[in-house]
Amino acid sequence: MTLPIYLAEISPAKFRGRIVASLVVLITGGQVLAYIVDAIFFPVTKGWRWMFGFGAVPAVVQLLLSFSLPESPRFQLRHDRVASARKTIRLLNPTLSHGAVQRRIESIQAEVQGAKESDRADEAREGGVPLSLAKWKDWLQDWRNDIQEGRLGRLWRDRVSRRTLLVAAGLQFFQQATGFNTLMYYSAKIIQLSGLGQPVAFAIFVALSNFLSTIVALRLIDRMGRRALLLRTLIGMLFGMSLLAFSFVFIHLRADDAVQAAAAGQSGPSPWAFVAILAMNIFCISFALGIGNCAWVVQSEVFNQDQRAVGNGIATAVNWSANLLISSTFLHLASAITPAGTFALYSVISLAGWIFTWRYLPETKGLSLDEVRELFEREVGVHGTTAAPSAPTGGEASYHVVGEETSEEEEEERGTEATAAPKENRPESHEADKPIAGGGRDAHPD
Numbered sequence: 001m002t003l004p005i006y007l008a009e010i011s012p013a014k015f016r017g018r019i020v021a022s023l024v025v026l027i028t029g030g031q032v033l034a035y036i037v038d039a040i041f042f043p044v045t046k047g048w049r050w051m052f053g054f055g056a057v058p059a060v061v062q063l064l065l066s067f068s069l070p071e072s073p074r075f076q077l078r079h080d081r082v083a084s085a086r087k088t089i090r091l092l093n094p095t096l097s098h099g100a101v102q103r104r105i106e107s108i109q110a111e112v113q114g115a116k117e118s119d120r121a122d123e124a125r126e127g128g129v130p131l132s133l134a135k136w137k138d139w140l141q142d143w144r145n146d147i148q149e150g151r152l153g154r155l156w157r158d159r160v161s162r163r164t165l166l167v168a169a170g171l172q173f174f175q176q177a178t179g180f181n182t183l184m185y186y187s188a189k190i191i192q193l194s195g196l197g198q199p200v201a202f203a204i205f206v207a208l209s210n211f212l213s214t215i216v217a218l219r220l221i222d223r224m225g226r227r228a229l230l231l232r233t234l235i236g237m238l239f240g241m242s243l244l245a246f247s248f249v250f251i252h253l254r255a256d257d258a259v260q261a262a263a264a265g266q267s268g269p270s271p272w273a274f275v276a277i278l279a280m281n282i283f284c285i286s287f288a289l290g291i292g293n294c295a296w297v298v299q300s301e302v303f304n305q306d307q308r309a310v311g312n313g314i315a316t317a318v319n320w321s322a323n324l325l326i327s328s329t330f331l332h333l334a335s336a337i338t339p340a341g342t343f344a345l346y347s348v349i350s351l352a353g354w355i356f357t358w359r360y361l362p363e364t365k366g367l368s369l370d371e372v373r374e375l376f377e378r379e380v381g382v383h384g385t386t387a388a389p390s391a392p393t394g395g396e397a398s399y400h401v402v403g404e405e406t407s408e409e410e411e412e413e414r415g416t417e418a419t420a421a422p423k424e425n426r427p428e429s430h431e432a433d434k435p436i437a438g439g440g441r442d443a444h445p446d
């Protein structure tokens, strides 16, 4: 949960999508490694001990490396640690000029002002009833007040914040409910059911295509934008999952001995088994190019400073709860309504995910975290007609010039010009590349 927030807070707007999505590259790379370790230890007696034990290695490395990780400049400025924030900004952006660092500090200070006020209000309310069993009623009341008056309550009461929560949690829900992890967890089983031999080898192939496509997504997410990418890849997911459902209508499910006979070459697998493999790969590649990344990126950027932690917490909890629900029900569903029926159900959920994205997600690419918030504050959301976002705050690199790579220094300089210049005068305001700010339904590429 902390990582998307941390990465979003330390990245310039132009590369934020890519930097947050690099987290997913590491997750999916880790999954491939886990498959390989498991394949190695599968034939070993009590190999599961090694499988679990190896999981501790990256955790220890991460623990050791985290000691050298600075706090994000936003966090430092929220706690008035200006000198440390200056040092961190320099560390993260060694090419920035003195003036540019100062401008970034001032912009973040302006942004965290509201959050600091909320911090003070929360502190004033806290320290209430000491935890003792005899006073459990007071304690419960205190806890309820905290929820109502604290960050959670503010997140729920405010209409704009509710919308950001809906978008972040909704995308995380669809990321899991479309059934991707059933393919990750049960791909060997599914492949075995289809009558193909070598289920583990094919399963590694699925994990590998997830990993490689996630790397490709890094290049697309800031160029194409989250919304455009999602709307296209959800169609790929819908197609892949429907094809998988269709292929399973014709696959005669095999019992274990029949699978062994097929593997020994006594009876070949049905050609539909190969269609199923193809379908799984289409689904996985589309997932990894789109919602596998975008859900994390979007949740890291839609909340304001005050609500970022609680909002990300809720969205992450939705992700894991939906994951638990889907993966723990897969085998039961497959025996109740057949695998074909289960995959058909997941494809209907992909369709619902497409409608949700089209209806609720505005384009956030290239906008500073501040501007993303402004975008949600505009009444019209994705389908109105009000103007594009206001000029960047100057604190973050706020342009999104497709295909153009610039140094931080240039970005900062442009940021200042843009703050002074009216929007129409901005040199790079390519119509085609404008985020779908308030103009989505008419303007979006689909």
Ligand SMILES: O[C@H]1[C@H](O)[C@@H](O)[C@H](O)[C@@H](O)[C@H]1O
Binding pocket: 024, 027, 028, 031, 175, 181, 184, 210, 288, 291, 292, 293, 296, 319, 323
């Ligand atoms: O974004 C990640 C990633 O795509 C993983 O492959 C998947 O297993 C996770 O559940 C998901 O949250």
